[in-house]
Amino acid sequence: MNEIAKTMAAAASGMAAQAARLRLSSENIANADTPGYRRKLVSFEETLAGDARAVATGPVRLDQSELGRVHDPNHPLAGADGYYDGSNVDMMVEIADAREANRSYEANLRMFEQARQMAGSLLDLLRR
Amino acid sequence: MDQNLTLLRLASSLAAHATARQGLVAENVAHADTPGYRARDLAGFAETLDAGPGFTPQTTRPGHLDFGADPRGFEAQEIAAFGAETPNGNSVSLEDQMIRAAETRQSHELALGVYRKTMDILRAGIGRAR
Numbered sequence: 001m002n003e004i005a006k007t008m009a010a011a012a013s014g015m016a017a018q019a020a021r022l023r024l025s026s027e028n029i030a031n032a033d034t035p036g037y038r039r040k041l042v043s044f045e046e047t048l049a050g051d052a053r054a055v056a057t058g059p060v061r062l063d064q065s066e067l068g069r070v071h072d073p074n075h076p077l078a079g080a081d082g083y084y085d086g087s088n089v090d091m092m093v094e095i096a097d098a099r100e101a102n103r104s105y106e107a108n109l110r111m112f113e114q115a116r117q118m119a120g121s122l123l124d125l126l127r128r
Numbered sequence: 129m130d131q132n133l134t135l136l137r138l139a140s141s142l143a144a145h146a147t148a149r150q151g152l153v154a155e156n157v158a159h160a161d162t163p164g165y166r167a168r169d170l171a172g173f174a175e176t177l178d179a180g181p182g183f184t185p186q187t188t189r190p191g192h193l194d195f196g197a198d199p200r201g202f203e204a205q206e207i208a209a210f211g212a213e214t215p216n217g218n219s220v221s222l223e224d225q226m227i228r229a230a231e232t233r234q235s236h237e238l239a240l241g242v243y244r245k246t247m248d249i250l251r252a253g254i255g256r257a258r
Binding site: 003004006007008010011013014017018021043044045046052053054055100101103104107108110111112114115117118121122124125128 | 143144146147148150151153154155157158159160161162163165222225226229233236237240243244247
């Protein structure tokens with residue numbers, strides 16, 4: 001039974017980490033047009049949750065790559081040359097990231113569900 | 129009677145093996161996107177059983193029965209699915225892990241099925257068949 005609890009802890013940590021990643025990805029997409037916005041990134045690290053080798057998210061970091069320059073002389077933030085700093089969010093990257101997080105989240109959910117079913121059928125042995 | 133008890137022990141060993149393996153698969157899936165993580169799995173139950181437990185009881189007569197596989201003896205080892213390696217050093221392939229999860233599910237069901245049937249036979253033996 002302990003082994004099953006360990007399985008569930010690992011799967012739950014995976015779901016939490018992927019959900020955090022998905023949240024940051026949607027924040028990035030929401031701010032794709034915010035001037036001066038830097039996209040947020042999070043790293044995955046190995047930790048111990050009790051016995052299980054669980055996954056945890058590291059500190060949130062900002063992508064330090066160059067901000068996109070947008071030409072719009074009418075924009076209040078535009079400089080003398082008519083350009084202002086946009087965000088460095090790349091929609092394609094964010095959507096790919098969100099898809100990957102979604103896929104991994106579902107895989108973790110299936111693992112959790114399977115562990116639950118295995119525990120259930122084990123307990124069924126007692127119920128007769 | 130002794131035969132049946134060995135069968136129960138064998139079935140519970142298989143169930144323990146499947147559960148331990150499921151734990152490793154869940155860890156692998158949780159780490160599907162962790163840089164540098166290496167996927168791990170257990171050796172198959174048959175191999176573990178053939179390799180024998182950590183200690184073997186002395187059998188002084190041909191009728192003596194030895195123990196089943198020791199669940200604590202299961203050792204995780206690195207596995208690598210072909211082509212699963214990513215540039216960040218992660219070697220988890222979700223598809224491969226799903227197959228492994230299905231295998232563990234199957235052997236767990238098998239173990240519990242054998243356990244249940246053995247119990248039924250024992251029950252029938254004491255005249256309480258359902």
